[in-house]
Structure formats: C-alpha cells, structure tokens
Amino acid sequence: MSRDFLADFARMSTFGATAGGGVDRQAATDADGQVRAWFGELLAAHGFTVEQDAVGNLFGRYAFTEGAPYVLFGSHLDSQPLAGKYDGAYGVLAAAHAAIRVIEAHRAAGTAPAYNIAVVDWFNEEGCRFKPSMMGSGVVTGKLPLETALATTDPRGVTVAEALDRLGARGDGLLPEIAAYGEIHIEQGPSMQEAGVTIGAVAETWCAFKYEVVVHGEQGHTGSMRMADRRDALLGAAHVITAVNDLIGHFPEETLHTTVSELYLEPNSPVTIAREVRMLIDLRAESTDELERAYALLRERIAEIEERTRTRVEFVSDSVWRSAPFTEAGVRLVEQAAADLGLTHARVKTLAGHDATNVKDLVPTVLVFIPSIDGISHNEREFSTDADMLAGLDVFTRVVAGLADGALDEAADGAGS
Amino acid sequence: MSRDFLADFARMSTFGATAGGGVDRQAATDADGQVRAWFGELLAAHGFTVEQDAVGNLFGRYAFTEGAPYVLFGSHLDSQPLAGKYDGAYGVLAAAHAAIRVIEAHRAAGTAPAYNIAVVDWFNEEGCRFKPSMMGSGVVTGKLPLETALATTDPRGVTVAEALDRLGARGDGLLPEIAAYGEIHIEQGPSMQEAGVTIGAVAETWCAFKYEVVVHGEQGHTGSMRMADRRDALLGAAHVITAVNDLIGHFPEETLHTTVSELYLEPNSPVTIAREVRMLIDLRAESTDELERAYALLRERIAEIEERTRTRVEFVSDSVWRSAPFTEAGVRLVEQAAADLGLTHARVKTLAGHDATNVKDLVPTVLVFIPSIDGISHNEREFSTDADMLAGLDVFTRVVAGLADGALDEAADGAGS
Numbered sequence: 001m002s003r004d005f006l007a008d009f010a011r012m013s014t015f016g017a018t019a020g021g022g023v024d025r026q027a028a029t030d031a032d033g034q035v036r037a038w039f040g041e042l043l044a045a046h047g048f049t050v051e052q053d054a055v056g057n058l059f060g061r062y063a064f065t066e067g068a069p070y071v072l073f074g075s076h077l078d079s080q081p082l083a084g085k086y087d088g089a090y091g092v093l094a095a096a097h098a099a100i101r102v103i104e105a106h107r108a109a110g111t112a113p114a115y116n117i118a119v120v121d122w123f124n125e126e127g128c129r130f131k132p133s134m135m136g137s138g139v140v141t142g143k144l145p146l147e148t149a150l151a152t153t154d155p156r157g158v159t160v161a162e163a164l165d166r167l168g169a170r171g172d173g174l175l176p177e178i179a180a181y182g183e184i185h186i187e188q189g190p191s192m193q194e195a196g197v198t199i200g201a202v203a204e205t206w207c208a209f210k211y212e213v214v215v216h217g218e219q220g221h222t223g224s225m226r227m228a229d230r231r232d233a234l235l236g237a238a239h240v241i242t243a244v245n246d247l248i249g250h251f252p253e254e255t256l257h258t259t260v261s262e263l264y265l266e267p268n269s270p271v272t273i274a275r276e277v278r279m280l281i282d283l284r285a286e287s288t289d290e291l292e293r294a295y296a297l298l299r300e301r302i303a304e305i306e307e308r309t310r311t312r313v314e315f316v317s318d319s320v321w322r323s324a325p326f327t328e329a330g331v332r333l334v335e336q337a338a339a340d341l342g343l344t345h346a347r348v349k350t351l352a353g354h355d356a357t358n359v360k361d362l363v364p365t366v367l368v369f370i371p372s373i374d375g376i377s378h379n380e381r382e383f384s385t386d387a388d389m390l391a392g393l394d395v396f397t398r399v400v401a402g403l404a405d406g407a408l409d410e411a412a413d414g415a416g417s
Numbered sequence: 418m419s420r421d422f423l424a425d426f427a428r429m430s431t432f433g434a435t436a437g438g439g440v441d442r443q444a445a446t447d448a449d450g451q452v453r454a455w456f457g458e459l460l461a462a463h464g465f466t467v468e469q470d471a472v473g474n475l476f477g478r479y480a481f482t483e484g485a486p487y488v489l490f491g492s493h494l495d496s497q498p499l500a501g502k503y504d505g506a507y508g509v510l511a512a513a514h515a516a517i518r519v520i521e522a523h524r525a526a527g528t529a530p531a532y533n534i535a536v537v538d539w540f541n542e543e544g545c546r547f548k549p550s551m552m553g554s555g556v557v558t559g560k561l562p563l564e565t566a567l568a569t570t571d572p573r574g575v576t577v578a579e580a581l582d583r584l585g586a587r588g589d590g591l592l593p594e595i596a597a598y599g600e601i602h603i604e605q606g607p608s609m610q611e612a613g614v615t616i617g618a619v620a621e622t623w624c625a626f627k628y629e630v631v632v633h634g635e636q637g638h639t640g641s642m643r644m645a646d647r648r649d650a651l652l653g654a655a656h657v658i659t660a661v662n663d664l665i666g667h668f669p670e671e672t673l674h675t676t677v678s679e680l681y682l683e684p685n686s687p688v689t690i691a692r693e694v695r696m697l698i699d700l701r702a703e704s705t706d707e708l709e710r711a712y713a714l715l716r717e718r719i720a721e722i723e724e725r726t727r728t729r730v731e732f733v734s735d736s737v738w739r740s741a742p743f744t745e746a747g748v749r750l751v752e753q754a755a756a757d758l759g760l761t762h763a764r765v766k767t768l769a770g771h772d773a774t775n776v777k778d779l780v781p782t783v784l785v786f787i788p789s790i791d792g793i794s795h796n797e798r799e800f801s802t803d804a805d806m807l808a809g810l811d812v813f814t815r816v817v818a819g820l821a822d823g824a825l826d827e828a829a830d831g832a833g834s
Binding site: 080081082083126127128131133187188189190206208210218219220221222223224225226227228229232234235237238239241242245248253254256257258259260261262263264265266267268269270271272273274275280282284350351352353374375376377378379380 | 497498499500543544545548550604605606607623625627635636637638639640641642643644645646649651652654655656658659662665670671673674675676677678679680681682683684685686687688689690691692697699701767768769770791792793794795796797
C-alpha cells in the first residue's frame with residue numbers, strides 16, 4: 001500500500017519549522033541533519049540502499065537488475081532562512097513517493113523496467129549558508145571541484161567539510177551512472193496560477209548573470225569628516241543598488257529581473273564611514289542578449305557613480321547561466337501525462353535555478369512545475385495547494401515510470417551538447 | 418624625572434596594532450584589556466591608586482589632601498575597527514603625563530593644590546562593539562542606567578558585563594566627586610591644520626541627531642518574483658541612504674554632515690529579496706534648527722520612497738545631542754596657556770562627540786584639540802605630528818595645574834544648567 005503523501009509532507013515540514021508556518025533548514029544545520037535522517041529512513045524502509053557521497057548528497061538506490069544503469073529523481077531538502085516548506089522539499093518527497101509507487105507496481109506485476117531507480121536529496125541547493133548555490137549537483141556534474149566545495153566557509157568560518165562531518169553527512173557513496181534525471185518543483189512565480197494551469201512542463205530556463213562586486217571607499221569619522229572629502233563605500237553601494245533596479249526601465253515590463261539581496265559592509269560601525277561594501281548583483285532575463293545589454297548599461301551607470309561618490313566599484317567574480325532548452329521528449333512526456341490525467345498544463349520557463357539546471361547539461365532531464373499561490377517563495381507564506389501537490393505527484397509518477405522505461409533514450413545522444 | 422611621552426605613546430600603540438599602522442582595540446576585547454593593564458601599571462608606578470568601576474571605567478586617584486575633592490582628566494583607550502592610534506588614546510596618555518608633571522612639580526615645591534587629581538580611561542567611548550557610544554561617561558553622568566549598559570550585547574550576543582568580567586575589568590571602585598574635568602583630543606577634522614593653528618580651545622559642540630530606522634519589506638525569490646510585486650527592503654534602504662546624502666544640497670556647503678554607516682539586512686542571502694534592513698542615520702550641524710529642517714526634509718523624501726518601493730520605514734529610536742557651549746573660563750584658560758607657550762591657537766567647535774560632551778553637563782569642562790593631518794580619523798591613516806602632540810601636552814599640563822588650583826571654581830555654580 002502506498003504511503004500517504006500528505007501525512008509525510010506534514011511530518012517533513014516539522015523539521016526546522018518556524019513560527020510563521022515555514023521552515024529554516026539551511027544546509028548542514030541541525031534541522032537539515034534531522035530532515036535528512038528522517039528521509040533516509042523513509043527510503044530505507046522501502047528497500048532503497050541509502051548512502052551519502054563526499055559532498056553530502058543523500059541518495060537511495062533501488063536495483064531491479066544488478067548492474068543495470070539508473071535513472072535519478074530528486075530535489076533538495078535545504079532551505080533559505082525563514083523560508084517556505086515547499087521549495088525543494090516537495091520535489092524530494094514527490095520523487096520518493098513516485099519512485100515507491102513505480103517500484104511497487106513493477107513488483108506487483110512481476111516486471112522490471114529498463115533502468116534501476118535512484119532518489120536524491122542534493123546538498124545545499126540554496127547557497128545561503130555556503131556559496132555557491134546548487135553545490136551538491138554542481139560537484140556531481142563536474143561544474144564545481146569537490147575540494148572547492150568542501151573548503152567553502154560560512155560567515156562564521158565553518159567549512160562545508162566541518163559542517164557535514166558534524167552531522168555525519170559526508171559519506172563514501174558514489175551516485176550511480178545515470179541515463180536521465182527528473183525533478184518536480186513549485187514554480188516560485190505567479191504565471192501558472194494566473195493562467196489557471198496545474199502542471200507546467202518546463203521547456204526552457206531564463207538566463208542569469210550574477211556579479212560579486214566590491215565598492216571601495218575609505219574609513220572616516222561620520223561627524224567630523226567634511227562631506228567633500230568623503231569616499232563613502234555605503235553611499236556608492238546605495239547608488240549601485242538603485243541603478244541595478246533602474247535597469248528595468250530600459251526593458252519591456254517584467255522581461256528583466258534585477259536584485260541586490262546580499263550585502264556586507266566594513267567596518268559596519270555607527271560613527272565610521274564604511275570603507276568597503278561587498279554585494280551580489282543578480283540579473284535575469286529570457287535571453288543572454290538582454291542581459292548583456294543590461295550589464296553594459298549598468299557599467300555605464302557605475303562609472304558615473306564612481307566619479308560622483310569618489311568610490312571604486314570592482315567586479316570580483318561572475319557566474320553566468322545561459323538559457324538552454326530542456327529535452328523536447330521530456331517536455332512531451334509531461335504534457336502527455338497531464339493530458340492522460342485530465343489536468344490543465346502548459347509549457348513554462350523557469351526563472352529560478354534548480355539542480356535540474358545543472359544535471360540537464362549532463363543527461364536528458366525533465367522538470368515539472370506545480371503552481372505557487374501568488375508566486376510567493378523564499379518566504380514563510382510560500383504556498384501550494386494539497387490538490388496541486390497530489391496532481392503533481394500523479395504526473396511525476398508517470399514521469400518516473402516513463403524514464404525508467406527508457407522514454408528519453410533517444411534524447412540521450414544529444415544531451416550535454 | 419618626567420617620563421618620555423613619545424616613548425610611552427609608541428609603546429601604547431603596540432596594543433592592538435594593525436598592519437596598516439593603526440590600532441583595532443574595540444571595547445573589552447583582548448587588545449583593550451592589554452592596553453588597560455599597561456596603563457593601570459603606568460598610573461600605579463607614579464603613586465596613583467588605581468581602580469575600576471562597575472561599568473569598566475579605569476581610573477587612578479592621587480590625593481594631596483585626604484578628603485579633598487578631585488579634578489579629573491582623561492579620554493578613552495578603545496578604538497573603532499581598523500582605526501588610528503591617536504583618537505582617544507592620545508588624550509588618555511596626555512592626561513596621565515600632564516597629571517604626573519603637575520604632581521611632581523607640587524612635590525618638588527612642597528606644595529599642594531586645592532584639588533586632588535584623578536585620571537580616567539572612560540570605557541567604550543566608540544560604541545562600535547557595544548552601543549551606545551560614550552558608555553562609561555554616560556553611566557557616570559547619569560545619562561545611561563548602569564543595568565542598561567551592562568546588559569547591552571555585541572553582534573554575537575555577548576553582554577558588556579560578560580565581556581568586562583572576562584577581562585576582570587568590572588570593579589567596585591567609585592569615581593570620586595569631581596569639581597571640574599579636562600580632556601585633550603585630536604580634532605578629527607581638517608580645520609585647524611588648514612588654519613595653521615596648533616591648539617584648539619573647544620568653545621562649542623555641533624549638534625547631532627541620530628536615528629535608528631528599520632525598513633520593512635518582504636522576502637521573495639530574486640529570480641522568479643515579479644518586479645511589480647516586490648517589496649525589497651534593501652532597495653528601500655538604498656533610496657533612504659542616497660536621500661540622507663542628498664540633504665546636504667539644501668544647506669550651505671559643509672554646514673550639514675549626513676551619514677549612514679551601519680546597516681544590517683535580513684536574511685542577507687544571495688537568492689532571497691531582503692525582508693528587513695536596520696540602519697543608523699547620523700545628521701550633524703551647528704544648530705538644532707538646521708537639523709530639524711534636515712529631518713523634516715528627510716521624512717518627506719522617505720514618504721515618497723515608501724510609496725515608490727512599497728516598503729515601510731520605521732523610526733525606532735533617536736538620540737539627540739543639542740549644541741551647548743563649553744565654560745568660557747575654561748576656553749580662556751586654554752587660550753592663555755597657548756599664548757604663554759607661544760603657540761598658535763583658535764576657538765573651534767567639535768563636530769564629533771567626546772566623553773567631555775557628557776561630563777560638561779555635570780561640571781565645568783575644558784576640551785583641547787590638536788590638529789589631525791588632512792582631517793583623517795577612524796582610519797589607520799589618522800595622523801598627528803609629534804610636535805603637535807608635545808605642544809598639546811604642554812598646554813594640557815597648564816590646564817591640569819589650573820583646574821587643580823581651582824581655575825574653574827567660579828564657573829561651577831552655572832554648570833549643569
């Protein structure tokens with residue numbers, strides 16, 4: 001008998017639960033360790049062999065046929081601070097439940113699919129405590145060296161390796177070779193709810209350009225230093241933040257998303273003008289052309305800001321995600337599953353990054369969305385309805401069954417190109 | 418024989434010394450503890466009875482006449498982060514050396530002044546680790562309850578009481594009743610250097626209005642949340658910071674100083690729009706009229722910013738220092754001392770707050786400035802010349818002698834009014 005999904009979802013949401021109805025389960029914190037332990041037991045109870053790899057990815061393998069390759073399904077159990085309980089976690093639990101349903105169906109029928117099935121909780125998708133985001137899937141897909149990931153520190157100087165070891169979450173398991181990957185996630189935007197669509201077949205990602213910048217100024221006394229002599233790094237940063245926001249005026253409405261959300265200043269003291277501000281600029285749009293134009297506009301504005309505030313703005317690093325389509329066969333698989341189940345569906349784009357964004361460069365990948373009410377996410381008020389979660393689970397069960405039967409085999413030749 | 422002031426100054430500057438030639442001696446840190454221990458020994462070696470009071474003020478008493486009232490001299494040994502070695506520390510050491518010179522002169526002559534002499538290192542003048550600033554003198558002058566000061570926490574949650582106890586810096590001493598107070602300090606602005614003046618007789622303080630504000634927004638996903646739906650607290654804060662700076666355009670040049678130098682945002686995470694920014698607005702001018710006009714203009718601008726960014730800006734606390742003149746007799750004493758020594762001098766205003774600003778509301782107070790090269794302060798490049806430090810010491814020795822002889826007795830009746 002299949003497990004009750006909603007009961008498991010409620011239980012899962014108690015780990016790191018916040019007063020505001022959300023969760024705070026930043027990567028490798030106690031709450032993350034607790035939900036991982038619970039999830040590992042859930043998989044083990046259904047016959048999965050549960051392991052952890054060197055960067056803390058937690059996964060369970062179910063082998064119908066020893067030596068056969070795998071298809072993989074999952075998402076992430078970690079969260080942003082004071083976040084919602086759906087982001088990532090819904091997808092991990094739906095992956096497990098869908099896999100269990102498919103396994104039970106095969107066992108009842110005495111059949112075996114072409115591929116074995118594995119389920120994963122990717123370590124540190126959120127990237128809030130430890131940067132960059134999508135760390136676990138980044139290491140597995142070769143985008144981030146393992147040593148770099150393990151040596152990354154949180155704001156208190158704790159390394160990923162230390163934080164994982166404290167939880168006993170660093171293992172010697174190795175994710176099996178996989179032929180395809182599937183993930184289900186909340187949309188985190190309002191478009192599906194507004195269009196009245198229950199199932200989104202993600203066909204493309206938005207592009208994201210992220211820049212870490214340092215504004216260099218000079219310390220001084222806030223009372224006695226003359227205004228004309230100041231090189232106030234926080235004032236320079238404030239002008240950059242408003243300039244980043246003003247970029248949207250150069251583009252059609254809602255086609256460019258821009259944010260500065262992380263910022264550290266030194267010395268951050270009441271009577272001392274800031275000497276340095278470090279912050280992250282986040283630009284997203286449908287195409288890299290738009291982002292390149294936005295970036296060029298921003299550099300022009302920043303040159304003016306540097307002159308006006310007598311500060312220097314240094315671009316110290318960038319990370320660029322270009323747009324790339326998802327496998328067409330996977331998109332069709334989702335559309336067909338939704339149609340068969342009588343659910344409304346549409347092709348959508350993802351504006352947020354997901355582990356699927358990493359994995360799809362390696363193997364054919366399917367990404368399914370369910371609606372986020374009012375598009376609210378990274379917020380305790382994040383919400384998706386039980387009905388949508390269950391509809392998503394039904395669709396995703398068909399995706400798991402399809403991928404295990406080799407539905408994306410023909411697409412595999414073209415993947416990674 | 419008098420101690421070598423410059424040798425002592427060099428030794429003192431080794432405690433908390435930074436690579437950039439400054440010091441980092443935030444209140445009740447190890448470096449602060451070390452310089453306090455050294456300074457206490459210096460006083461004890463010259464016959465002072467050294468004690469600490471309940472809020473960590475470190476002071477030495479020298480009694481010519483048991484039971485006679487005291488005059489007090491001092492400043493602070495703590496510093497801002499990555500700060501200069503002159504701010505505060507010069508004044509503490511000059512007070513000790515001047516007092517020792519006066520004591521030795523009386524002992525050599527077999528005379529006793531009207532008042533006994535005490536020297537103080539006020540605890541936590543800077544207010545960077547623990548707010549508010551001028552904490553030690555604030556408690557002694559009754560402006561800040563002792564319990565409030567002791568319960569204040571630093572950003573890691575350590576209380577003043579805990580930090581002091583760790584250093585053994587909380588004592589049961591009580592500063593004696595005092596008849597007058599004197600302090601010497603670096604100017605921290607460029608006006609004296611530019612005017613070619615060695616000795617500043619501080620006649621008045623600038624006014625300061627400080628406001629702690631919280632910008633309230635809402636968390637959201639930086640990638641997927643529509644721009645039109647956002648309530649980005651950091652964007653609201655950036656507009657407030659530029660508005661605070663823009664205020665100076667409404668006033669004659671350099672008559673208004675405005676700064677935001679301390680800022681905390683939540684959750685401060687790369688992919689999540691900030692829900693809250695807490696920051697400190699610092700406005701200074703010669704008169705409260707100007708500050709009241711600046712504040713009214715700022716509130717108008719903030720109302721526009723709230724509407725434009727869909728955030729709410731809450732003023733949670735303020736601290737207001739109104740302008741007040743220093744005792745005229747004290748100003749004349751400094752002028753006379755400088756003239757007698759053949760030093761250039763002028764009446765100046767202080768734009769920065771000092772412990773003297775607290776104490777002068779209680780007893781007649783003298784404040785002397787020496788030049789800051791290029792007006793740089795709260796910066797490792799803060800600099801005053803040896804010649805100016807020694808000239809200041811000579812003037813301050815006459816101030817100590819004069820106050821001990823009762824030079825401000827006539828002013829005492831009007832103090833505190």
